[in-house]
Amino acid sequence: MLEIIELHKRYRSNWLTGRGHQAVEPATFHIAEGESLGLVGESGSGKSTLARLLLKLISADGGRILYKGTDISGYSLKQMRPLRRELQIMFQHPHSALNPRRTLLDSLLEPVLLHRIMNKAAAREKALALLDVVGIRAELLPRYPHQISGGQIQRIVIARALMLEPKFLVLDEPTSMLDVSVQAQVTQLLQRIRKEFGLTYLFISHDLELVRHMCDRIGVMKEGRIVELDESERIMERPQHPYTKQLVNAFQAFKQ
Amino acid sequence: MSDTLMVIKQLDVSFQTREGLVQAVDGATLELKHGRIFGLIGETGSGKSVLGLSLVRLLPAHASVSGSLLYKGKDLLQLSPKEMRQIRGREIALIPQNPASSLNPVMTLGSQLREAIRAYAGRTGSKRLNAQAAGLLHAMNMPDAEQQLRRYPFQLSGGMKQRVLAAMGLAGSPSLLIADEPTKGLDALIRVQVTEMLANMARRTGAALLLITHDLDVARVLCDEVGVMYAGQIIEQGPAKELFAQPMHPYTRGLIASMPSRGMIPIAGTAPSLTDRPAGCKFYDRCGSAMPRCEAEQPDLYKSAHTEITNKETEPIDGTAKGQQAAAKHKARCFLYA
Numbered sequence A: 001m002l003e004i005i006e007l008h009k010r011y012r013s014n015w016l017t018g019r020g021h022q023a024v025e026p027a028t029f030h031i032a033e034g035e036s037l038g039l040v041g042e043s044g045s046g047k048s049t050l051a052r053l054l055l056k057l058i059s060a061d062g063g064r065i066l067y068k069g070t071d072i073s074g075y076s077l078k079q080m081r082p083l084r085r086e087l088q089i090m091f092q093h094p095h096s097a098l099n100p101r102r103t104l105l106d107s108l109l110e111p112v113l114l115h116r117i118m119n120k121a122a123a124r125e126k127a128l129a130l131l132d133v134v135g136i137r138a139e140l141l142p143r144y145p146h147q148i149s150g151g152q153i154q155r156i157v158i159a160r161a162l163m164l165e166p167k168f169l170v171l172d173e174p175t176s177m178l179d180v181s182v183q184a185q186v187t188q189l190l191q192r193i194r195k196e197f198g199l200t201y202l203f204i205s206h207d208l209e210l211v212r213h214m215c216d217r218i219g220v221m222k223e224g225r226i227v228e229l230d231e232s233e234r235i236m237e238r239p240q241h242p243y244t245k246q247l248v249n250a251f252q253a254f255k256q
Numbered sequence B: 001m002s003d004t005l006m007v008i009k010q011l012d013v014s015f016q017t018r019e020g021l022v023q024a025v026d027g028a029t030l031e032l033k034h035g036r037i038f039g040l041i042g043e044t045g046s047g048k049s050v051l052g053l054s055l056v057r058l059l060p061a062h063a064s065v066s067g068s069l070l071y072k073g074k075d076l077l078q079l080s081p082k083e084m085r086q087i088r089g090r091e092i093a094l095i096p097q098n099p100a101s102s103l104n105p106v107m108t109l110g111s112q113l114r115e116a117i118r119a120y121a122g123r124t125g126s127k128r129l130n131a132q133a134a135g136l137l138h139a140m141n142m143p144d145a146e147q148q149l150r151r152y153p154f155q156l157s158g159g160m161k162q163r164v165l166a167a168m169g170l171a172g173s174p175s176l177l178i179a180d181e182p183t184k185g186l187d188a189l190i191r192v193q194v195t196e197m198l199a200n201m202a203r204r205t206g207a208a209l210l211l212i213t214h215d216l217d218v219a220r221v222l223c224d225e226v227g228v229m230y231a232g233q234i235i236e237q238g239p240a241k242e243l244f245a246q247p248m249h250p251y252t253r254g255l256i257a258s259m260p261s262r263g264m265i266p267i268a269g270t271a272p273s274l275t276d277r278p279a280g281c282k283f284y285d286r287c288g289s290a291m292p293r294c295e296a297e298q299p300d301l302y303k304s305a306h307t308e309i310t311n312k313e314t315e316p317i318d319g320t321a322k323g324q325q326a327a328a329k330h331k332a333r334c335f336l337y338a
């Protein structure tokens, strides 16, 4: 579904921050249709940057992105517009994903109304159905983001991404603010949706056990590089790269 | 000298909203002790952050708070805003849950950290301030600490922002630190480091730590005592190891079974509305062990049967009140133990 060839990015330096920063070294990999690819690794290693690059939310310094065989690297904003709906991202910090001055209901409806997919009544109905799925009570809808808990925000953001019925979804730490029971519910939900609608995921998380549950393959990043990419079981049971070994060990250390 | 730093008694917090009164915290009672780590875990939206914020009196104006927060013998709820400002940050610090809205987007990390340090340490030379700020980031294992001081929050990754918040919380060497999800968004290696740092802080400086977390492994490894929250109430409380090894409350048991390492089996259903909470047990409509009385009657906190047994067993050997006290602590708000 997605083929990434030598994609890379350097954040420019400015007068204040001094030197620039190579956030993503040339990366080459693919994501198969219907697959769930996990991305784990060092904090600050470029996972979120890579995700934004392949959705063309930020511009790459070089490399190519093939979406369903078509090279979209050079697409203009206008050419991207019809694809925007299919390629969705759930950002890492849900608080910043919602407009603090809009009610949750408005935030939920905004994308579908913007894309003129359905009228307000139908959108409302769909939103209510999705809220049920993510386990949020409709009574929260007139509230503003600061009036609900972190986990409630995260579930609203998930529902909002699903409103558009995307084909490819980047999930950047989608459950980091949820309790483990709601996390398990949301994960089941995400898995079900993936199977039902044939969705493809890029799933970023620091919880290796969770990634193993969710993903067929896992890529491990360190300092802008994908140092290892393999089947989930292999990464967890027989990691090859020294950094992967360190990471897996540190994660398992808490299990005892 | 007693080792108790703060006693929270019958804390209630509610918010008046358009849909009615939201009872966010209901009768929370707990003790925070010098050098001890109290973990608060539980359902999202159950009132953990609101409880944490109420200890530093940082709740919005439409919140109504009752009960008592005895800190070194003074009730924080009775202090004037000015007196509270003297304590906040300096003596009681908070690492807030949400880095995105807690960092100022138009200020460099350096100025934010310097401001935090200045607030507690008073006037100091700018060279020293800078060195201290870099030192704090360095202690958090931030790469290129000096460089980072000149950057803005948007230039940081999620986990880096998280560490900046932790650094700011530690800036004043507080005697009580409330850390709201300090390890979320950190990779496994840094998670270990931040966890160790918090533990060291408590053990070495004797500070008390209230750790709010969804990371049950961290809670088990790091905490001395753990409270489990559900729908505004602490529904189970006890020594960390025992609570995870022998959870009492059906909610706690369900929570543990939902961990990825335990097979990720979620608890069916959703939490009750906080504007219209059930009269009896708040977990009633999701509980597999529910009995008729659970629907209408509100359970108290009952001691675990297991605790009684260990109590008797350890008494002859240990013989001290301390052994009993430690063992007697495990309790749950559930009629199964009435």
Ligand SMILES: Nc1ncnc2c1ncn2[C@@H]1O[C@H](COP(=O)(O)OP(=O)(O)OP(=O)(O)O)[C@@H](O)[C@H]1O
Pocket: A011, A012, A021, A023, A041, A042, A043, A044, A045, A046, A047, A048, A049, A050, A092, B154, B155, B156, B157, B158, B159, B160, B185, B187
């Ligand atoms: N807008 C920006 N300008 C400059 N540097 C940036 C910008 N955004 C990110 N960076 C830097 O690029 C690097 C990669 O950041 P990124 O957010 O992709 O990391 P990440 O792997 O998602 O980390 P985390 O797990 O902590 O979320 C970091 O060093 C970060 O400081």
Ligand SMILES: Nc1ncnc2c1ncn2[C@@H]1O[C@H](COP(=O)(O)OP(=O)(O)OP(=O)(O)O)[C@@H](O)[C@H]1O
Pocket: A146, A147, A148, A149, A150, A151, A152, A177, A178, A179, B015, B017, B022, B024, B043, B044, B045, B046, B047, B048, B049, B050, B051, B060, B097, B274
């Ligand atoms: N300012 C507010 N006005 C009205 N309701 C609020 C306000 N702040 C919080 N609440 C409600 O109080 C309840 C408790 O929120 P709190 O943030 O303490 O939950 P939490 O246990 O920290 O959850 P999470 O684990 O998701 O962070 C939630 O149901 C939330 O919607």
Ligand code: SF4
Pocket: B249, B250, B251, B281, B282, B283, B284, B285, B287, B288, B289, B290, B291, B294, B299, B333, B334, B335, B336
């Ligand atoms: S009091 Fe009753 S309903 Fe509540 S947790 Fe215990 S058994 Fe279940």
Ligand SMILES: [Mg+2]
Pocket: A047, A048, A049, A092, A172, B157, B158, B159
């Ligand atoms: Mg990230």
Ligand SMILES: [Mg+2]
Pocket: A149, A150, B048, B049, B050, B097, B180
């Ligand atoms: Mg919270």
